[in-house]
Amino acid sequence: MTLRHFLTLSDLSTAELNQIIDRAIQLKRMQHQNEVYQPFVGKVMGMIFEKSSTRTRVSFEAGMSQFGGSAIFLSSRDTQLGRGEPIEDSARVISSMLDIVMIRTFGHDIVERFAKYSTVPVINALTDDHHPCQLLADVQTFVEHRGSIKGKTVAWIGDGNNMCNSYIEAAKMWGFKLKVAAPVGYTPKAEFLNDCVELVDSAEAAAQNADLIVTDVWASMGQEEEQKIREKAFAAYQVNEKLMDIANPDCLFMHCLPAHRGEEISETMLDHKNAVAWDEAENRLHAQKALVEFLINENLKPA
CATH class of the missing domain: 3.40.50.1370 (Aspartate/ornithine carbamoyltransferase)
Known part of the structure; x- marks a missing residue:
């Protein structure tokens, strides 16, 4: 065995x-x-x-x-x-x-x-x-709220980091379309990309027709010294209520936490009617x- x-x-x-x-x-x-x-x-x-x-x-x-x-x-x-x-x-x-x-x-x-x-x-x-364990929790959360994720459109907005890489892999495994919006210089490495992923040039383009919007902190663990540089680079990539209005009406919002309110998300985004980050965390x-x-x-x- x-x-x-x-x-x-x-x-x-x-x-x-x-x-x-x-x-x-x-x-x-x-x-x-x-x-x-x-x-x-x-x-x-x-x-x-x-x-x-x-x-x-x-x-x-x-x-x-x-x-x-x-x-x-x-x-x-x-x-x-x-x-x-x-x-x-x-x-x-x-x-x-x-x-x-x-x-x-x-x-x-x-x-x-x-x-x-x-x-x-x-x-x-x-x-x-x-970060594959987080993807198990995220997909579980989507299934609980919206049913199968197969064939859906997911928007990743922010850094092309480990979470983004696992979403890319998840798109292939579960059969959903993934749109990734990241600033120049912060897109996922080519070795992680597959034919389920579309790289777009703005957060708004990613949010269009999305069934799920996901983001993460702009500076992950070990990147704290880059905080100020990243804040400038990611300024146009905040997930907020205005961005959610572009997506499908029942589009869910997830964040793996911890979140930096006022940076990658608006101050009130975790309280949005379609935000499920607390269920996601428990899952x-x-x-x-x-x-x-x-x-x-x-x-x-x-x-």
């Missing part, structure tokens, strides 16, 4: 991704009804953080606890990873003591190398290139629980 990991969306088939979304909705219903479901008593997740987080840590840790298992928080300050131990060596040792590992780090090659030498499933909880818990359940069960299948 080949060990299954989740480093990018394409590590799973579209059918498997949809299975996880459906299961996430079911797990959410169970949790809201206070139904105790603990299939993983005694199972332990390792959570390796080289980038700080709120939603990622809380959602994975709470999810494992609700499943009856536990999670160990590991920062680079607390482990030999931060002192130069080869990733390959750390992967061999850490995975021998755990049932599943999630990693939130910088270079995507780090999660790839760790997964290569791990004996348990590895989840990419964010790298500089991809990190449910989508990741469905993902963890899928990966652990896949690994338990007989060879």
